[in-house]
Amino acid sequence: MTKPSCEDTTLVRARDLHHGYFSFTFAPYPRVAECHPGSFVHVQLTSTDIYLRRAMSVASVNTRRHELEIIFKVFGRGTAALSRFTTGSKVNILGPLGVGFSKPRSTYHPVLVAGGVGFPPLMFLAQQMIDDGMDPKNIHFFYGGRSERDLVERARIKKMGIRFYPATDDGSLGDKGLVTKSVEKFIKDHHAKERLRLYGCGPEPMLKAVDELGMQYGVAGQISLESPMPCGIGICLGCVVKLRVGGHARVCCEGPVFEIGEVVL
Amino acid sequence: MTPDLRVTIAGVEFANPVMTASGCCNYGEELAQVFPLSKLGALVTKSITLKPRLGHPVPRTAETASGMLNAIGLANVGIDAFIKDKIPFLEKQKTKIIVNVAGATINEYVEVSARLADIGRVDILEINISCPNVDEGGLEFGQSPALTEKCIAGVRKVFPRPIIAKLAPNVTDITQIADAAHQGGADAFAVINSLVGTSVDIDTWRPRLTNNRGGLTGPAIKPIALAMVDKVYTKCKLPIIGIGGISTYRDVIEFLLVGATAVQVGTALFVEPDAPVKIVEGLKEYMKTKKLSHINDMIGKVRKYT
Numbered sequence: 085m086t087k088p089s090c091e092d093t094t095l096v097r098a099r100d101l102h103h104g105y106f107s108f109t110f111a112p113y114p115r116v117a118e119c120h121p122g123s124f125v126h127v128q129l130t131s132t133d134i135y136l137r138r139a140m141s142v143a144s145v146n147t148r149r150h151e152l153e154i155i156f157k158v159f160g161r162g163t164a165a166l167s168r169f170t171t172g173s174k175v176n177i178l179g180p181l182g183v184g185f186s187k188p189r190s191t192y193h194p195v196l197v198a199g200g201v202g203f204p205p206l207m208f209l210a211q212q213m214i215d216d217g218m219d220p221k222n223i224h225f226f227y228g229g230r231s232e233r234d235l236v237e238r239a240r241i242k243k244m245g246i247r248f249y250p251a252t253d254d255g256s257l258g259d260k261g262l263v264t265k266s267v268e269k270f271i272k273d274h275h276a277k278e279r280l281r282l283y284g285c286g287p288e289p290m291l292k293a294v295d296e297l298g299m300q301y302g303v304a305g306q307i308s309l310e311s312p313m314p315c316g317i318g319i320c321l322g323c324v325v326k327l328r329v330g331g332h333a334r335v336c337c338e339g340p341v342f343e344i345g346e347v348v349l
Numbered sequence: 350m351t352p353d354l355r356v357t358i359a360g361v362e363f364a365n366p367v368m369t370a371s372g373c374c375n376y377g378e379e380l381a382q383v384f385p386l387s388k389l390g391a392l393v394t395k396s397i398t399l400k401p402r403l404g405h406p407v408p409r410t411a412e413t414a415s416g417m418l419n420a421i422g423l424a425n426v427g428i429d430a431f432i433k434d435k436i437p438f439l440e441k442q443k444t445k446i447i448v449n450v451a452g453a454t455i456n457e458y459v460e461v462s463a464r465l466a467d468i469g470r471v472d473i474l475e476i477n478i479s480c481p482n483v484d485e486g487g488l489e490f491g492q493s494p495a496l497t498e499k500c501i502a503g504v505r506k507v508f509p510r511p512i513i514a515k516l517a518p519n520v521t522d523i524t525q526i527a528d529a530a531h532q533g534g535a536d537a538f539a540v541i542n543s544l545v546g547t548s549v550d551i552d553t554w555r556p557r558l559t560n561n562r563g564g565l566t567g568p569a570i571k572p573i574a575l576a577m578v579d580k581v582y583t584k585c586k587l588p589i590i591g592i593g594g595i596s597t598y599r600d601v602i603e604f605l606l607v608g609a610t611a612v613q614v615g616t617a618l619f620v621e622p623d624a625p626v627k628i629v630e631g632l633k634e635y636m637k638t639k640k641l642s643h644i645n646d647m648i649g650k651v652r653k654y655t
Contacts, residue, residue: 087382090621128620135567136412137620162412178622314410314417315619318379321424322410324403332403332424337379 086118088181088317090128095173096151101236104158105201106167107143112150115180119145119152121209122184122285122308122341126316127154128176129165137178138162139313139336141285143204144211152177155237157201181316182340185209185283185306190218192281193274195305196225197267197294199286200234203227205308206285207237210246220245224270228263228290232256264293271301281305282344291349298344305344311335352636353643354629356390356610358588359511359536361472363390363445363611365632366644367601367625370592370615371396371449371475371515372421376435377442383622387443388629390611394435396451396477399461401427411548411557416567416594417616418546420560423451423480428461432468440470447513451477455496455503463507474508476501476535479517479542481564491517491542494529501533513590515539516581518570523577524584531587539590539613540581541574567616568594575607582608582649596624598631605644606651 097109119125119142126137140154158164169175185205188194194213196206210223223246229235231254242248250258251266259266267282274280282305284294291307298305311323318337326348327333333342354365368391374380377392386392404424411418426434431448439446448471452458458476465471478500479491490496501514514530516523518541527538543564548557556562574593582589591609595601596617604612617624632644641647 088622089383090623133415134412135415135616135620136417312408312410312412314412314419314616315622317383317622319373319375319622320410320419320619321375321404321421322407322419324407324409324424 086180088178089115090176090178091115092174092176093152095169095171095175098169098171101155103233103236105155105236106158107153107155108169109151109153110175110177111152113152113177114150116145116150116152117147119180120184121212122182122205123180124182124316124340125152125154125177125179126181126313127166128178129162130174130176134162134165136314137316138166139181139316141205141308142180142208144208155201155204178316182336183338185308185341187216188213188281190216191279193222193224193276193279194281194283195267195270196223197263197282197284197286197290198225198227199263199290200229202286202290202308202310203237203241206283207241209283210241210244214244221247223247224249226251226263226267226270228252228286230254262290262293264290264297267294268297271297271303277301277303284308288349295344295347295349306341307344308341309335309339309347311340350642352633352641354632356644358590358610359473361445361511365390365629366605366611367628368447368590368611368613369393369618369625370613371477373615373618376431376439378438380618380622381442384626388626389444391445391447391472392439392442393447393475393613394439394449395425396423396449396480397425397428397431397461398423398451399428399457401425401430406559409558409560409563411563413546413548413565413567414569416565416569418548418558418563418565419543420558420563422560428464432464436468436470445472446470447473447475449475449477449515450504451480455500458500459503459507462504466508471510473511473513474504475513475515475539476504477515477542479515481517481519481543481545481562488517488519491526492520494525497526498529498533501530501535505534511536513537513539515542517542518573518577519545524581527581527585527587531585535587537588537590538581538585539592541577541593544570544573566594568596570594571600575603578604578609579607579651596620598628598635601628601632602635602647605647606649608649610648
């Protein structure tokens with residue numbers, strides 16, 4: 085377990101990605117090197133009356149410049165308050181937290197399945213795989229949302245040179261329908277299923293579908309769960325999930341990343 | 350001159366008056382990753398029951414204005430696993446160890462307490478007769494003076510070291526319950542446990558907790574907790590450990606002034622896991638500024654209007 089710490093940092097870049105999405109970059113954050121794809125940080129909303137922190141998965145790091153990026157969508161009063169922070173704001177970050185994705189072997193063909201605001205840790209994972217020497221052409225990035233405007237940061241993802249498969253409920257971009265339908269077709273048609281590894285992050289119904297696909301087609305992989313987390317460090321027991329074997333696990337400590345087939349969804 | 354922060358409750362000396370609150374630090378292992386537990390006056394464990402409990406289904410927490418609701422449902426490893434897996438870690442910690450005990454029946458409280466009596470490193474028991482989140486036991490005991498007395502008296506017979514009765518605010522007159530606990534043989538009071546509350550999602554018309562209600566904690570409850578401590582301090586005779594919405598040293602001083610000898614920090618740990626360390630430092634600075642040599646110089650010293 086990485087020892088978490090509270091660190092004061094500054095919001096150095098705030099980008100409005102439109103349609104309720106924001107990218108915030110904090111610097112200097114001294115623990116960037118310990119942030120991995122799937123790790124998250126707990127952001128204190130100091131400028132408001134909101135008491136609890138908000139868990140945000142890490143979207144990217146720049147270790148040289150000690151920059152940490154999170155991308156979030158405004159859902160409730162916490163994320164709404166966060167979106168009103170301006171460049172230069174002092175922000176306290178508790179982290180790094182959680183167990184992230186495990187690195188695939190270079191011979192694998194990772195299939196990343198992102199739903200809506202679940203894309204940031206997978207974008208980070210794809211970048212890390214490339215940095216580790218994987219051929220971008222072997223990385224398959226499926227990105228689903230309600231409509232074209234929900235699929236933010238597409239240019240950035242495509243720029244990595246990975247294979248990109250958008251899917252939208254309304255058909256405004258890519259395949260029409262659920263992203264997991266596109267993923268299923270891909271798995272079915274793939275000649276070497278044993279090389280595939282699934283990585284999912286998104287809304288729970290999507291994760292459930294990814295989990296089922298993995299089990300149905302015998303493709304191993306991992307999913308990253310989302311849960312409201314009062315503490316983020318394993319002391320409040322508010323974010324538990326049921327495991328198929330062995331009782332409960334805390335999403336914040338034993339997760340947020342779990343193996344396919346491990347959790348009762 | 351370094352101010353003296355030591356306090357004594359029922360013959361047990363604490364390095365400082367700052368403890369963790371039960372249910373907010375598991376069994377201490379996670380917080381030990383953040384700061385050495387020797388910085389605490391005492392660590393108070395999660396409630397221990399006879400059998401392991403998974404607790405209620407999620408969602409079992411919900412944020413509220415300046416606080417939160419929880420209905421964890423006494424999730425814990427049970428006394429056997431606690432002794433086998435958690436005590437070895439706790440034994441190594443250079444702080445006082447207070448184990449919180451809960452049960453559905455008086456027998457369960459007594460049985461768990463008897464097992465803990467054999468473990469010398471367990472300095473004190475805190476008896477949770479006030480959990481709002483279980484169907485049986487818990488609050489049912491804490492709302493009845495007769496059952497409170499019986500429960501504490503049962504534990505008293507089997508546990509030779511000090512006992513703290515953790516009192517519920519969800520009662521008509523907290524001092525009646527406090528007196529009953531005293532009568533049963535308690536050595537101190539922990540005031541207060543969480544307040545019963547709920548919250549409803551107006552989109553789904555569902556309560557935000559699967560248990561339909563839970564316990565309210567955090568800064569929202571501090572004024573109520575302070576008034577309860579004041580009431581117990583004024584009318585009852587045992588030392589008080591104040592709990593309820595403490596986040597900073599300033600909060601602690603308020604509790605000391607109305608009569609608490611020590612305090613517990615709970616929900617604040619979720620926001621700032623190192624809050625106790627900052628609080629102790631803040632207390633020292635405050636005492637230096639106010640030229641107070643001993644923490645006792647503040648206890649019960651609120652200057653009330655007459």
